[in-house]
Each structure stands twice: as C-alpha cells, then as structure tokens.
Amino acid sequence: MTIGESNNYEYSSKFPLARLNFSDKEKFGSSAVIDLTERLYKYLKSLKDEMNRITNVKARMTKYDMHKTSEDFKLLSEMAMHYARSLTKTKYDLYTVDCWGAVYGKGDWTVEHNHVPHFWSWVYYVRASEGCSPIVFTEANLTIQPKDYDLIIFPSWIRHEVPKSESSGKRIVIAGNINTRHS
Numbered sequence: 258m259t260i261g262e263s264n265n266y267e268y269s270s271k272f273p274l275a276r277l278n279f280s281d282k283e284k285f286g287s288s289a290v291i292d293l294t295e296r297l298y299k300y301l302k303s304l305k306d307e308m309n310r311i312t313n314v315k316a317r318m319t320k321y322d323m324h325k326t327s328e329d330f331k332l333l334s335e336m337a338m339h340y341a342r343s344l345t346k347t348k349y350d351l352y353t354v355d356c357w358g359a360v361y362g363k364g365d366w367t368v369e370h371n372h373v374p375h376f377w378s379w380v381y382y383v384r385a386s387e388g389c390s391p392i393v394f395t396e397a398n399l400t401i402q403p404k405d406y407d408l409i410i411f412p413s414w415i416r417h418e419v420p421k422s423e424s425s426g427k428r429i430v431i432a433g434n435i436n437t438r439h440s
C-alpha cells in the first residue's frame with residue numbers, strides 16, 4: 258500500500274504516496290466505511306455548486322469546511338488522518354485544515370496545482386465510474402485510475418491535475434488537507 262516511508266520531516270522516497278481501498282469489508286472488519294460512503298454519496302449526488310468554479314476545481318464543489326459542518330465528512334477526515342499519521346513520525350499532532358467534496362460531470366476538470374503550505378493531502382473516491390478521469394501526479398509522472406472506495410494520501414507539495422472528463426459516468430470525490438500543530 259505504501260510507496261516510501263517518512264521519518265520526521267524527511268521522506269525516504271521522492272514521491273511518497275499511499276493508496277488504500279476500503280471495498281473489502283472482511284479486511285477492515287466491518288462495513289462501516291461502506292455505509293459511510295453511501296451516506297456521503299447520497300449527500301453529494303445532487304450537490305448544488307457552492308464555489309462557482311472559482312477554485313482549481315472546475316466541477317460542482319462544496320465549501321472547504323465540511324469537516325466542521327457534517328459529521329460524516331468529519332468521520333472521513335479522521336480516517337484519512339489516521340492513515341496519514343502512520344506515514345509520518347512527526348511528534349506533532351496532525352489536524353484537518355480543510356475538507357471538501359466535488360462532483361465531476363462530462364467536461365469537468367481540475368487545473369494543475371498543489372496544496373502547499375499544508376503537510377499531507379488526500380482524496381477519497383466515493384464513486385469512480387469506469388472511464389472517469391484519472392488523477393495525474395504530473396511531476397511524479399504517475400497516473401492513477403481510481404476505483405470506488407480508494408483513498409490516496411500524498412504530500413501536499415506534489416503537483417497534480419484531473420484531465421477533462423470525457424465520460425458522463427459519476428466521479429465523486431472528497432478531499433482534505435492535513436497540517437501539523439506546533440503549540
């Protein structure tokens with residue numbers, strides 16, 4: 258699952274990424290993540306755009322503070338943070354800075370960007386229909402075709418983009434930024 262490990266603030270790999278998939282309820286001991294994903298899907302499938310495509314995400318999008326306003330987004334953020342913590346040995350606490358959802362339809366895309374100054378960033382695929390756009394980590398020359406229930410965790414400085422969707426299949430994501438707390 259993990260490519261590279263980190264030690265304090267040093268990464269042993271140039272592009273440390275982790276990819277986990279939560280579809281296997283036997284492996285994870287319960288269907289809690291699957292149930293959570295269904296609730297998030299119901300919330301997002303009929304989302305009205307709240308950001309007017311002014312951000313890097315040229316798709317329907319929520320506000321950035323969903324972990325503060327939705328128990329389910331908060332739960333997912335905590336899950337992502339749990340795995341992010343296992344990727345770093347920093348003595349500092351980690352906390353969620355931002356959490357948002359996005360729903361891509363045909364022709365939607367995301368501009369190449371990174372999430373500096375944050376520490377870890379992540380994206381969870383509530384739905385990744387066949388033929389939907391991948392996530393492309395441009396500097397790492399790495400393209401990942403997502404699957405339902407995939408969680409990808411990456412250092413916030415890695416640039417990435419989502420090419421224009423050619424498919425009308427659903428691509429529903431929740432993403433977040435994690436930082437270290439120094440006081």
Ligand SMILES: [Fe+2]
Nearest residue numbers: 370371372417
């Ligand atoms: Fe991003």
